Amino acid sequence: xxxxxxxxxxxxxxxxxxxxxxxxxxxxxxxxxxxxxxxxxxxxxxxxxxxxxxxxxxxxxxxxxxxxxxxxxxxxxxxxxxxxxxxxxxxxxxxxxxxxxxxxxxxxxxxxxxxxxxxxxxxxxxxxxxxxxxxxxxxxxxxxxxxxxxxxxxxxxxxxxxxxxxxxxxxxxxxxxxxxxxxxxxxxxxxxxxxxxxxxxxxxxxxxxxxxxxxxxxxxxxxxxxxxxxxxxxxxxxxxxxxxxxxxxxxxxxxxxxxxxxxxxxxxxxxxxxxxxxxxxxxxxxxxxxxxxxxxxxxxxxxxxxxxxxxxxxxxxxxxxxxxxxxxxxxxxxxxxxxxxxxxxxxxxxxxxxxxxxxxxxxxxxxxxxxxxxxxxxxxxxxxxxxxxxxxxxxxxxxxxxxxxxxxxxxxxxxxxxxxxxxxxxxxxxxxxxxxxxxxxxxxxxxxxxxxxxxxxxxxxxxxxxxxxxxxxxxxxxxxxxxxxxxxxxxxxxxxxxxxxxxxxxxxxxxxxxxxxxxxxxxxxxxxxxxxxxxxxxxxxxxxxxxxxxxxxxxxxxxxxxxxxxxxxxxxxxxxxxx
Amino acid sequence: xxxxxxxxxxxxxxxxxxxxxxxxxxxxxxxxxxxxxxxxxxxxxxxxxxxxxxxxxxxxxxxxxxxxxxxxxxxxxxxxxxx
Numbered sequence: 001x002x003x004x005x006x007x008x009x010x011x012x013x014x015x016x017x018x019x020x021x022x023x024x025x026x027x028x029x030x031x032x033x034x035x036x037x038x039x040x041x042x043x044x045x046x047x048x049x050x051x052x053x054x055x056x057x058x059x060x061x062x063x064x065x066x067x068x069x070x071x072x073x074x075x076x077x078x079x080x081x082x083x084x085x086x087x088x089x090x091x092x093x094x095x096x097x098x099x100x101x102x103x104x105x106x107x108x109x110x111x112x113x114x115x116x117x118x119x120x121x122x123x124x125x126x127x128x129x130x131x132x133x134x135x136x137x138x139x140x141x142x143x144x145x146x147x148x149x150x151x152x153x154x155x156x157x158x159x160x161x162x163x164x165x166x167x168x169x170x171x172x173x174x175x176x177x178x179x180x181x182x183x184x185x186x187x188x189x190x191x192x193x194x195x196x197x198x199x200x201x202x203x204x205x206x207x208x209x210x211x212x213x214x215x216x217x218x219x220x221x222x223x224x225x226x227x228x229x230x231x232x233x234x235x236x237x238x239x240x241x242x243x244x245x246x247x248x249x250x251x252x253x254x255x256x257x258x259x260x261x262x263x264x265x266x267x268x269x270x271x272x273x274x275x276x277x278x279x280x281x282x283x284x285x286x287x288x289x290x291x292x293x294x295x296x297x298x299x300x301x302x303x304x305x306x307x308x309x310x311x312x313x314x315x316x317x318x319x320x321x322x323x324x325x326x327x328x329x330x331x332x333x334x335x336x337x338x339x340x341x342x343x344x345x346x347x348x349x350x351x352x353x354x355x356x357x358x359x360x361x362x363x364x365x366x367x368x369x370x371x372x373x374x375x376x377x378x379x380x381x382x383x384x385x386x387x388x389x390x391x392x393x394x395x396x397x398x399x400x401x402x403x404x405x406x407x408x409x410x411x412x413x414x415x416x417x418x419x420x421x422x423x424x425x426x427x428x429x430x431x432x433x434x435x436x437x438x439x440x441x442x443x444x445x446x447x448x449x450x451x452x453x454x455x456x457x458x459x460x461x462x463x464x465x466x467x468x469x470x471x472x473x474x475x476x477x478x479x480x481x482x483x484x485x486x487x488x489x490x491x492x493x494x495x496x497x498x499x500x501x502x503x504x505x506x507x508x509x510x511x512x513x514x515x516x517x518x519x520x521x522x523x524x525x526x527x528x529x530x531x532x533x534x535x536x537x538x539x540x541x542x543x544x545x546x547x548x549x550x551x552x553x554x555x556x557x558x559x560x561x562x563x564x565x566x567x568x569x570x571x572x573x574x575x576x577x578x579x
Numbered sequence: 580x581x582x583x584x585x586x587x588x589x590x591x592x593x594x595x596x597x598x599x600x601x602x603x604x605x606x607x608x609x610x611x612x613x614x615x616x617x618x619x620x621x622x623x624x625x626x627x628x629x630x631x632x633x634x635x636x637x638x639x640x641x642x643x644x645x646x647x648x649x650x651x652x653x654x655x656x657x658x659x660x661x662x
Contacts, residue, residue, distance in 0.1 A: 066632075071613075074631035078605045081636045085601045088643045089594045093650075207633060211622040221623030239628045240617065249610050275661045277651055284643035291636045298632040566587050568654055569661035 003380045007146050010384040011391060014184055015161055018177045018395075022165030025173045030428050033170030034101040034407050035271040040175055042278040046285025048175045049269045051182035051392070052400035053080075053260075053286070054293060055131075056138030057457060059185060059393035064365030066301035070236070072243030073301065075531075079256025081287060081294055086261040088283035091469075092270040094476045096279040097565045101271065103264040103404075103468065104412040110475040112558055113483040114417060119490050121408045123467045124264045127460040128401045129445070131263075132438075134457050135398035136446025139391060145336060145370070146387035152447060158395065159443040166399050167435050171272060174399045181392035186292060188389025191382055192373040193296050196303050199376060206299030226306045229315055234354035238302065245526045252531035259461030259533050262469030265397075265404040276568035304368040307375055312352045312360065320349040329374035338364035402442065406435035458530040459501060466493035466536025474544055476566070479559045485548035493540030500536075501529040586657040593649055597642050605635040 001009075027033040040048070058080070066073030098106050104124060108117025136155060143154025165173045190206075197209035201222055213221050220228075227237045243249050260266065269286075270279045311330075312321045323341060333339040340362035341350060352360045370390070373383045410431035415422055422430065467490040474481040474489070481489075504521060507513040522528050527535065553559070608616060613627030621629050654660035 071628055071631060074609060074628075077632055078609055078635050081639050082601065082605055085597070085639050085642055089597060089646055210633075211624040211629070213623065223623045223625075223628075239625055240614075246610055250606060253605065253610065277647070277654065277661065280643070280647035280650055284640065284647055287640050287643055291640055295633055295636055563583065566590075567583055567657075567659040569659050 006380045007384040007387050010388045014388045017180055021176045022168050022173045025169045025176045027170040027172045030424055032172045033431050036172040036175045040272040042273050042282035043285050045273050045282045047182045047289050048178035049286035050289035051178040051396035054393055055397035056394040059390055060366050060369050063297045063300040064368035066298055067305040067368045070238040070241040072241050075249055075252040079253045083257040083260025084283055084287040090473050092279045092283050093276045094565045096270055097276050102407050102411050103267055111483040111486045116487050121412050124408050127463045128405050131460040132401045132442045133445045135394045136442050138394035142390045155446055159439055162399050163439050167432050178396045181396040184392040185389040188385040189293050193300050195378055196376045200303055206296050210299040229309050247525050248527050251527045251534045255465050255531050255533035258469045259465035262464035265400040304372055312350050322349050329371050338367050402438045405438045406431055409434040462497045462533035465533030466497040470537050470540040479562045480553055481548050482554045484551050485544040488547050489540040489544030492543045493536040496539050497532050497536030500532045504529045582657050589653050597646050604638040609635050
C-alpha cells in the first residue's frame with residue numbers, strides 16, 4: 001500500500017474513533033459541559049491533561065528547537081514540566097476545593113469584584129485565542145503535508161471534527177477524546193525514537209541511548225561525537241551552548257513554569273476530578289504522561305541532528321554528500337520548501353558549515369520530528385502514524401482551549417454578569433453556541449493568520465505568567481490581598497510585559513511600530529521578550545503587596561472563604577460562597 | 580492554635596521543602612552550576628546537561644507524588660479529608 005493511502009486510513013480511523021467517543025459521551029448538564037460532572041478518575045484526567053497540554057508545538061517543533069539550540073533548548077524542557085510542580089502545590093487542590101466551573105469565577109468571588117472577573121476573562125481570552133491560532137495552523141499544515149489536501153480544506157475538516165465532539169460533549173466529550181488522542185500521539189512519538197536509538201546506540205530506550213556509546217564499535221559516546229561533529233564545522237558545542245546568558249535562561253525557564261501553571265485551559269482540567277486529593281495525584285499523573293514525551297524529545301533532537309550532519313558531511317570519510325546523490329527524503333522535503341540547498345562554490349557537493357560558506361540555506365526546525373521516520377527508513381505505517389499523532393496533538397489542545405474560551409463567555413460573562421437569571425438549559429445552549437462561535441473564530445484566524453501569529457504562543461505564556469498566576473496564588477496564600485491589590489497587580493503585570501514585548505516586536509507585532517529607539521535589544525538584564533513574563537509576575541506581586549498594605553483588608557466572609565479552600569474536607573464555610 | 584491553622588502550617592512547611600528541591604534540581608543544577616557539574620560524567624551525559632534535559636523532569640514527577648502522599652497523611656492526621 002502506498003504511503004498516501006496508508007495515511008488516509010490511519011488518520012481516518014483515528015477521526016472515526018473521536019466521533020464515536022463524542023456520541024457516547026454527550027453532555028446533559030452544565031456541570032457535564034464545564035467540568036465533566038466532576039467524575040473523572042485522576043489517572044484518566046492526568047492522561048487527558050497531558051494531551052490537553054502537549055500541542056502541535058510540543059509534538060512537532062520542540063525537538064527541532066532543541067536540535068538547533070542544544071543545551072539552550074533546556075529552557076523548554078524544564079519550563080514546560082516544572083510548572084506542574086507549582087500547579088500541584090500552589091493552585092490545583094485549592095481551586096478544586098473552591099469547586100466552581102471557571103478560573104475567572106474564582107478571581108471574581110475571591111476578590112468580590114466584577115471588575116476583577118472581567119479583567120480575568122480578558123486575560124484568559126487573549127491568552128487562549130492567541131494559543132489556538134497556532135493549533136489551527138498546525139492542523140492545516142499537517143493535512144497539507146501528509147495528505148496533500150489543500151490547507152483550507154484541511155483546516156475545515158479539523159474544525160468539523162472538533163465541532164462535533166466539543167459542542168456535543170463539552171468537557172466530558174473532550175476529556176475522553178483527549179485520552180484517545182494521548183495514546184495516538186505518544187505512540188507516534190516514541191516508536192520512531194526507539195528505532196533511531198536502536199540504530200545509533202543499540203539501546204531501545206532513547207533516554208538511555210542518549211547517554212550511551214555509538215553502536216559503530218568506536219566506543220565514543222553519542223553526545224561527545226555530536227559535540228565533535230558540530231564544532232568541527234564551526235558551530236558551538238551542542239551540550240554547552242547557552243541561550244543568550246544564564247540570567248536569560250533563568251528568566252525564560254521561570255516564565256514558562258509560572259505561565260504553564262497559570263494557563264486556564266490546563267487549570268480547569270483539575271476541576272473535573274472528584275476530590276481535592278485527586279487533584280494532587282492527578283497533577284502527578286499528568287506529569288508522568290508528559291515526561292514520557294519530554295524526556296524522549298532531547299534524544300530525538302540530538303540523534304536527528306547527528307543523523308542530519310552525518311548524512312551531509314560524513315565525518316568518517318570526510319567526503320561531502322554529492323547533491324545529485326542525495327537521498328529520497330532530502331528530495332521530498334526540498335519540494336515543501338522546508339529544506340533548501342544552494343551550490344555556492346559550484347562543486348556539486350553540499351557544504352553544511354557555520355558562516356557564509358554554508359550551502360544548506362534553509363533547514364526548517366520542524367523537519368526534525370516529521371522527517372525522522374523517513375531518515376531512519378522506517379515502514380510506511382509509522383510515517384502515517386506520525387501524521388495522526390501531530391493531528392491528535394493539535395486537535396486535543398485546540399479543544400481544551402476552545403472550552404476555556406466558551407465557558408468564560410457563557411458562564412462568566414453571560415451567567416455571571418449580563419444574564420444572571422438564565423436557566424440551566426439556557427446556559428447549556430449558550431455554552432454550545434459560544435463553543436461554535438469560538439471554533440469559527442479560531443478557524444477564521446487560522447485561515448487568515450494575522451501578522452502577529454508567529455509571536456503569539458510566547459505571548460500567551462507571558463500573559464498567564466504576569467497576570468493570572470499571581471492573582472490566583474495570592475488569592476489562596478494571602479488573606480490580606482484585596483480587590484484593589486489584585487486588579488492593579490494584574491493590570492500592571494500585564495502592561496509591563498506587553499510593553500516590553502511590543503517595544504521589541506512592534507505594537508500588536510507590526511514590525512514598523514517597534515519603539516526600541518536607541519535602547520539595546522534585551523536591555524533589561526539581557527532578558528529576551530519571550531522570557532519577560534517572570535519579570536511581569538514579580539511586578540504584579542510587588543504592586544499587589546504594596547496596595548494591600550495601604551487599603552483595608554477584604555471583608556470577613558472572604559477571609560472565611562480563603563480559610564475554607566485551604567482544607568480539603570470538613571464543613572463548608574459559613575460564608576455562603578455559593579451562587 | 581486551631582487544628583485548621585496547624586494543618587495549614589504543616590502544608591506550608593511541606594510546600595517549602597518541595598519547592599527548595601524543585602529549585603535546586605532545575606535552576607541551580609541545570610543553569611547556575613551547570614559548568615562545574617559538567618565536569619562530572621553520568622555515562623555519556625555531562626551531569627549539568629543531564630539535569631537540564633533529563634534529571635530535573637524525573638525529580639519533578641517524584642516531588643508531586645511525594646507531596647500528594649504526605650498531604651494525604653496530613654489530611655487524615657488533622658481529620659480534614661473528604662468522605
